[in-house]
Amino acid sequence: MTDQKPALRLEGIVKTFPGVRALDGVSFAVQPGEVHALMGENGAGKSTLMKVLGGIYQPEEGRIFIDERETVMRGPLEAKANGVMFIHQELSLAEEISVAENIYLGELPRKSFGRVDWDTLYSRTDAILEKLKVSFNARTRVGDLSIANQQMVEIARALTVDARAVIFDEPTASLTDAEKSVLFDVIADLKAQGVGIIYISHRMEEIFRITDRISVLRDGAYRGTLETAKTDEDEITRMMIGRSLDLTRRQAPATPGPVALRVEGLSCGDLFQDAHFEVREGEVLGFYGLVGAGRTEIAETLFGLRKPTSGRIFLKGEEVTITSPIDAIARGISLVPESRKEQGLVLGMNCRDNITLPQVGDLTAGPFVSDGAEISIYDQYRDRLQIKSPSWRTTVGNLSGGNQQKIVIGKWLSMRPEVLIVDEPTRGIDVGSKSEIHNLLRELAKQGYAVIVISSEMPEVLHVSDRIVAMYHGRVMREFTAEEVTEDSLIQAISGIEGSAA
Amino acid sequence: MADTAMKSIGGVLARQGILVAFILFMVGFTLWNPRFIDPDNVFGVIRSSAILGVMALGVTFVVIGGNLDLSVGSMLSFSAIVVLDLHENPAFGPALAIPAMFALTLCLGAINGFLIGYLRLNSLIVTLGMLSAIHGLTLTWSGGQNMDIANQNETWFGVFGRGSALGVPIPVLIFIGLAAILGILLGKTPFGRKVYAVGGNGTAATFSGIPRARVVFITYLVSAFCVATAGLIQASRTMGAQNTVGQGLELEVLAAVILGGASLLGGSGTIFKTVIGVLILGFIQNGLLLAGLEFYVQFVVTWIIIILAVWLDIATKRGKLWSPIA
Numbered sequence: 001m002t003d004q005k006p007a008l009r010l011e012g013i014v015k016t017f018p019g020v021r022a023l024d025g026v027s028f029a030v031q032p033g034e035v036h037a038l039m040g041e042n043g044a045g046k047s048t049l050m051k052v053l054g055g056i057y058q059p060e061e062g063r064i065f066i067d068e069r070e071t072v073m074r075g076p077l078e079a080k081a082n083g084v085m086f087i088h089q090e091l092s093l094a095e096e097i098s099v100a101e102n103i104y105l106g107e108l109p110r111k112s113f114g115r116v117d118w119d120t121l122y123s124r125t126d127a128i129l130e131k132l133k134v135s136f137n138a139r140t141r142v143g144d145l146s147i148a149n150q151q152m153v154e155i156a157r158a159l160t161v162d163a164r165a166v167i168f169d170e171p172t173a174s175l176t177d178a179e180k181s182v183l184f185d186v187i188a189d190l191k192a193q194g195v196g197i198i199y200i201s202h203r204m205e206e207i208f209r210i211t212d213r214i215s216v217l218r219d220g221a222y223r224g225t226l227e228t229a230k231t232d233e234d235e236i237t238r239m240m241i242g243r244s245l246d247l248t249r250r251q252a253p254a255t256p257g258p259v260a261l262r263v264e265g266l267s268c269g270d271l272f273q274d275a276h277f278e279v280r281e282g283e284v285l286g287f288y289g290l291v292g293a294g295r296t297e298i299a300e301t302l303f304g305l306r307k308p309t310s311g312r313i314f315l316k317g318e319e320v321t322i323t324s325p326i327d328a329i330a331r332g333i334s335l336v337p338e339s340r341k342e343q344g345l346v347l348g349m350n351c352r353d354n355i356t357l358p359q360v361g362d363l364t365a366g367p368f369v370s371d372g373a374e375i376s377i378y379d380q381y382r383d384r385l386q387i388k389s390p391s392w393r394t395t396v397g398n399l400s401g402g403n404q405q406k407i408v409i410g411k412w413l414s415m416r417p418e419v420l421i422v423d424e425p426t427r428g429i430d431v432g433s434k435s436e437i438h439n440l441l442r443e444l445a446k447q448g449y450a451v452i453v454i455s456s457e458m459p460e461v462l463h464v465s466d467r468i469v470a471m472y473h474g475r476v477m478r479e480f481t482a483e484e485v486t487e488d489s490l491i492q493a494i495s496g497i498e499g500s501a502a
Numbered sequence: 503m504a505d506t507a508m509k510s511i512g513g514v515l516a517r518q519g520i521l522v523a524f525i526l527f528m529v530g531f532t533l534w535n536p537r538f539i540d541p542d543n544v545f546g547v548i549r550s551s552a553i554l555g556v557m558a559l560g561v562t563f564v565v566i567g568g569n570l571d572l573s574v575g576s577m578l579s580f581s582a583i584v585v586l587d588l589h590e591n592p593a594f595g596p597a598l599a600i601p602a603m604f605a606l607t608l609c610l611g612a613i614n615g616f617l618i619g620y621l622r623l624n625s626l627i628v629t630l631g632m633l634s635a636i637h638g639l640t641l642t643w644s645g646g647q648n649m650d651i652a653n654q655n656e657t658w659f660g661v662f663g664r665g666s667a668l669g670v671p672i673p674v675l676i677f678i679g680l681a682a683i684l685g686i687l688l689g690k691t692p693f694g695r696k697v698y699a700v701g702g703n704g705t706a707a708t709f710s711g712i713p714r715a716r717v718v719f720i721t722y723l724v725s726a727f728c729v730a731t732a733g734l735i736q737a738s739r740t741m742g743a744q745n746t747v748g749q750g751l752e753l754e755v756l757a758a759v760i761l762g763g764a765s766l767l768g769g770s771g772t773i774f775k776t777v778i779g780v781l782i783l784g785f786i787q788n789g790l791l792l793a794g795l796e797f798y799v800q801f802v803v804t805w806i807i808i809i810l811a812v813w814l815d816i817a818t819k820r821g822k823l824w825s826p827i828a
């Protein structure tokens with residue numbers, strides 16, 4: 001493979017932002033028909049490197065070669081013209097227009113007098129969508145699609161041209177398993193056509209499943225390339241973060257205290273029905289299920305964002321009605337929401353202000369917000385969660401995806417809640433920080449917090465939970481203790497297989 | 503070294519595009535007509551900008567909160583007419599007319615705030631509707647007549663528009679004082695922070711336990727309060743008013759806020775920037791007047807300059823002058 005001409009080669013790329021040297025002379029190459037993983041901690045520079053390649057950022061130094069021809073990418077369209085397609089980490093679609101228009105944005109097929117040729121547009125789009133086995137069509141308005149389906153639209157966009165290289169920046173973060181396997185089929189297809197593929201992900205199992213080689217970035221510098229077949233998790237991790245992680249160590253079970261939260265027969269329309277469960281102080285309760293099983297909706301109901309249609313909620317044995325997030329927060333409930341961009345962060349605000357937002361009314365000196373109190377909270381959670389940001393003044397939107405997620409977690413931890421609900425807490429977070437966050441969740445339980453973890457990643461649920469609730473189609477199918485749970489029984493329960501219901 | 507110096511200058515330019523445009527404009531006009539920076543002229547501009555400025559302070563809150571307020575122009579007419587009418591009413595007199603007018607104007611703001619904050623109606627539609635509804639209300643109140651104070655020498659009412667303290671006109675003092683207070687409210691208090699959060703990302707604000715509806719509601723009260731203050735200055739200065747005295751001001755106010763760099767999408771802008779925006783607009787109009795342009799030509803030129811300024815602002819942020827959406 002290595003004696004072939006690379007499909008794509010980068011040489012000495014340097015890119016700086018105010019206060020950060022995001023890329024410090026990075027070089028690497030991708031062969032045709034190769035799936036090349038790009039790995040590194042949050043903020044290592046992966047997305048930035050790809051944006052340079054995609055013409056979104058102009059590097060200060062360095063050169064880009066496509067098929068060994070030096071190419072300057074002055075904008076995304078030029079990158080596309082050179083056969084480089086980009087599936088972004090953060091969605092970048094226009095919500096108000098149709099799937100087809102999004103896919104062909106800027107190059108809609110035309111008839112005479114510049115009129116859009118809608119028939120061609122829709123039929124071309126539907127042909128691509130068919131390959132992706134999606135449930136929507138060319139005419140669907142993008143705003144009506146789920147996040148996962150919007151991701152599929154981004155992927156479809158990459159299939160419209162004869163690409164030389166396709167970049168996937170954390171494409172699976174919000175996909176279901178079924179969607180993931182469609183995506184992997186698409187990648188296999190591209191690979192067979194001799195396209196060079198760059199694949200960014202923090203999920204080791206995916207890396208081992210589909211990639212051929214792995215290049216690692218650390219603090220904006222290139223650290224080396226490994227052959228996937230000849231390496232293991234430990235080696236990659238050490239290259240990424242400079243030390244090994246003991247991921248498999250089972251946490252000692254906590255000794256649970258009194259019941260902090262109990263839910264009896266809670267229902268909310270057709271979102272979920274008749275849920276029963278309880279969490280004790282000092283315990284982590286995991287919620288596992290497929291995307292759409294109703295876990296997020298339960299969390300939102302507990303946080304006062306949805307009104308239950310029936311059922312009762314008890315906090316410390318006392319029945320409560322939670323009518324709003326304000327109410328929930330006052331009762332000591334925190335929710336780290338599922339979507340950091342829509343629900344978790346004010347992207348245009350700085351890091352400090354985002355972290356202190358829920359409690360800004362209490363951080364006062366006289367009538368004014370106390371700068372000192374805010375900064376000390378920021379510093380505390382920056383250190384505790386190892387948030388990488390040039391300063392507290394940095395706009396959150398300029399942080400890397402994983403560091404944004406840490407800001408959301410810091411925001412809710414700093415509320416010192418009694419019941420902490422975290423919904424997909426490690427989405428987009430690197431392996432090192434992921435285990436930090438898992439340890440943190442365990443640690444919080446040990447300190448007496450009642451923690452609820454919602455996750456679609458089985459290893460995560462298995463690793464952090466003392467008990468696991470399995471959900472399927474809005475119903476709690478079964479509850480497992482950490483001792484009795486097995487992967488198989490969990491999979492059965494969340495697929496609604498008969499006989500597993502409690 | 504020289505390279506980093508260039509870059510940091512570039513950085514300042516990028517962040518302060520509007521300020522740069524302002525300075526260039528001032529320098530250009532002064533070279534062309536030195537009378538432009540004559541202290542008398544400068545103070546004259548500031549004084550005549552005070553009413554617009556006071557209104558823009560309030561609209562800044564609304565815009566940062568992610569909404570629009572197009573009703574401020576007709577609300578100004580309303581407050582001026584009402585305060586003048588009550589002033590002439592023996593049951594009220596100036597001492598009661600002023601608080602009564604503030605209360606009524608705040609009620610109008612509360613209607614805006616309720617419909618937009620609590621009922622989540624579109625602010626463009628609501629305040630555009632309010633623009634004409636308030637106009638109708640004003641005409642009903644006045645019976646279509648102009649309002650005048652009959653015995654102008656026997657009232658202290660003129661102090662807000664005509665008076666001065668330590669040689670500074672009272673309208674200018676009110677503008678500066680209110681700008682300082684509202685600047686602190688927006689920049690230094692929890693409430694101000696919540697306005698930015700609600701305008702920046704309303705959903706995330708809700709998830710953070712911020713009472714979004716109430717925050718929006720209050721921004722409209724702030725806006726109405728500023729309008730009432732501006733109406734007081736207006737009525738006091740002229741001791742009389744037409745039903746249409748505030749007509750068209752809503753767009754000028756919005757222009758000043760946007761010139762200052764607040765985003766129409768919400769979540770960004772500051773009181774200081776708005777003050778700059780107000781001054782830019784004031785000086786542009788003054789410059790055109792000095793250039794001898796007809797009053798109505800001003801509308802066109804003002805608009806062109808606003809577009810240029812906004813474009814320059816965006817262009818410096820993007821780092822290029824031309825960025826076709828392809």
Ligand SMILES: Nc1ncnc2c1ncn2[C@@H]1O[C@H](COP(=O)(O)OP(=O)(O)OP(=O)(O)O)[C@@H](O)[C@H]1O
Pocket residue numbers: 017018020022040041042043044045046047048049089388389390398399400401402403428430
């Ligand atoms: N537009 C920007 N302005 C300022 N700094 C930026 C900008 N974009 C990225 N950065 C900074 O550059 C560094 C690299 O960010 P990048 O997004 O490339 O990380 P990443 O490797 O993709 O991380 P993640 O795994 O979290 O997605 C970070 O420190 C980030 O804060």
Ligand SMILES: [Mg+2]
Pocket residue numbers: 046047048089169400401402
């Ligand atoms: Mg990234």
